[in-house]
Amino acid sequence: MTNKRLITTVATAAIAATALATIATSGAQAATPAAAGSNGIDRAVAAATAHGAAFGLDRDQSLSSRSVATDPDGTTHVRFDRTFKGLPIVGGDLVVHTDKAGGWKGVNAASTAVRVASTTPTVAAATAAHTAAATADFTVRTSTPTLAVYAYGPARLVWKTQVDGVGAHQEPAGKVVFVDARTGAVVDQWATEINDAGTGNSLYLGTVTIQTTPSGGQWQMIDPARGNARTEDGNNGSTSSTTGTLFTDADNTWGTGSNTNRQSAAVDADFGVGATWDFYKNTFGRNGIKNDGKGARSLVHVGSNWVNASWSDTCFCMRYGDGDGVSYGPLVSLDVAGHEMTHGVTSATAGLAYRRESGGLNESTSDVMGTMVEFTANTAGDPGDYLIGERFSLKSPKKPLRWMNKPSTDGASADCWSKTVGSLDVHYSSGVGNHAFYLLAEGTAAKVFDGVTYTSPTCNGSSVTGIGRDAAAAIWYRALTTYWTSSTTYAGARAGMLSAATDLYGAGSTQYNATAAAWSAVNVN
Template structure:
């Protein structure tokens, strides 16, 4: 994301990652690779120390990912089951040394035990209850039995509700219905929507990767996991698939909304820039680190001022805006933001609720911003503004300001006990502010022609370490220490552990991380 450093002693994020020598595998790789031994050791260590975080004989562990540092330290992320049922909020990361000895654990919950796994409420009743909570047109409501472990553990019907919103955009939420009482325990969105910036409509002529097939060019990027870009056709369905863009001469769009290919060029370029950022900076091979590209659907819905990521279709969807205040949302930081939701889902899986939901949104803003900086385009140079590029207002009005989040009229500059009750797009201000301060420091400055003036919540003066180092610390914490229930206090602790791993405890980078979080009232 950013290329300059305030402290000349800071290495780039890519150099730091290489120095640490972390190797990661995911999914089936974790079970079939040489890391299987690391998983076995981690399970053994976890069983031996299970009393510390409520692990007992009724619980199973399933490895989601494995990462091994150069010194042999292994970090295995597990999902838990209880008597065969999946546990929502039961994830944990077990850390062992080169010999397999216990080094510690980060657990989302300390207790997952429920008295009974037999429901008293029928699945059909739960489906109806969950559907009634939706503020969109419901198409399906599908319950499965699970244990909900955020707070007091409960047997629940985990119910996925999908449908269509007011602008014909895809809509969805997961609703947890107590399987004993029928009460709604919790719920959060599963169609992760957010607005961003703009590319090819906004960047001029760019190079994109396409594939020649049967005498016609397809908007399929074979260099990045066969990522596809499709026309959502402004349909009223949930748009899980569209019409693949094709072209006879491999010249796409006309820099104008009059050609539907133009928005597709923007999305295609943004996905490629995000893929390259993760690969070149952190060695991550795609969203799930398995080399598989996602699909992008442009022209989704009607006058939809939003964009979204969906785990279920492994795709991004982009609205065309309302044509009055906002144009199409096919921009660099939007692509980076939405793809990062996928990365977060594949790693810490931060629950889209309360403080963990704000941290989820903030992570997407942080990495979307970093995509802008690393892409280094002339049409959309890196900045700490979210959504300024597709604004049709004069002067352009960003959706969010990382240096002083409250400037949008709703976001939080500082942590307080009530932050978790805000919409996650506004509670994200705490994390965004911390990242800006860690990167650039407090006070007034101008970067790439944009003026910033970041305050602190405790009156302190913070000196930044550069955005590359800040992003390296953030990513390490996301992939190694954070879990689905991580709060802002947990985010600070995880980033301090990450800073110690990367730069050493007591280093300038470590101290700056502590100072940045203190400056937003997270102590």
């Protein structure tokens, strides 16, 4: 859009020197009781300090713990964020690995040497706010700069500017723009409101069971078994709404299986959230998106003819459009629910930046886990497959949004890694990760899922033997939560998954070798 409008400009700069020994632990989440105390964090800090030269940690930097996980053998993995002279370091996150006694086992760092000559800006905050707002292709409502150190590439002092507003269909739109605080140049930018067109027609699930809450002689669409997750009617209002009207019913029988009844789409959205929650909990022991037991909010019937679905960290909610009624129906399918909630899981763990290769890996992670939700739920109405968004297509034959076995089938996604992959839209660069996952899970032999025959040609002409979806997903999830950082590229994804395969199955195991073969098959060596 060209008629961008800056409504509010907010400028703040937090500059405070902190000592390396000052460690914030309030955000840490323990995987086991042994990791709940500060000992694991303290040992990780001591190990990081002793080995700081390897990844650029010095006396001007401090660490704050984000999460803690402890393996059965006592190995501890502590995820930290970094500051430089009190300023947050964008791309400064790292994971420190220590053994049971606190001995050093290594580190995964998003960046290494981080140092800027000065933390005093020469560009005014208001100037940075306007510069950042001018990059938006949506109507801007706020542009809020804060000082930070940017570490994706040469370290520099920046105004990290959060730009928020609304898009062409009044959907939430947002991006973070990094403006060099010394020169005024735009250094980098990426989306913070992640909108994904999905394919989900709520009629396909048939009759399902959902968990509801009785109240005042009626039932509310609140799931008490899954963190009181709520499903609400967006009333086809603004797609930037963060609340709607809670669905209620007099007899606890919801919907009719037709779009003429507004409850029908809500049933599928609610079921999808529950299926995703159960997948993460039963498979990985994860208690909700942030592993804190809190359920998310789902808003259905959002906007007018909105062919999209989205996840927002800000409102901790998902929004589902009704589609256009011509090519697409309501976007409330199982794989869409799993995809969108996984964006929240990624944000709470590796925090893969929504840019370049890390952004493609972010999208791929959502496709991978959304697919696993579909397979795990094992419903008659939506059997598992490796197509993304096939259920809400109203065309015949149905046309999914993405094919994981051969991503280029959509005409835009990448089957293979190349030096230019990072320049693609993240929904298309995700093809590299999707292809690698398919090969790791299923291999190159022909397979049939839901009546569709799949083949998956490799980029190097090799044949790959799959290890099964469950093992492939386990390796992917451990890499996401233990080894990947905000700047992880596809090469880093391969390395992290090989570390994860070693942890789970052993170095040189069938699973390890298959992981290496799958990534090599998409030109990630």
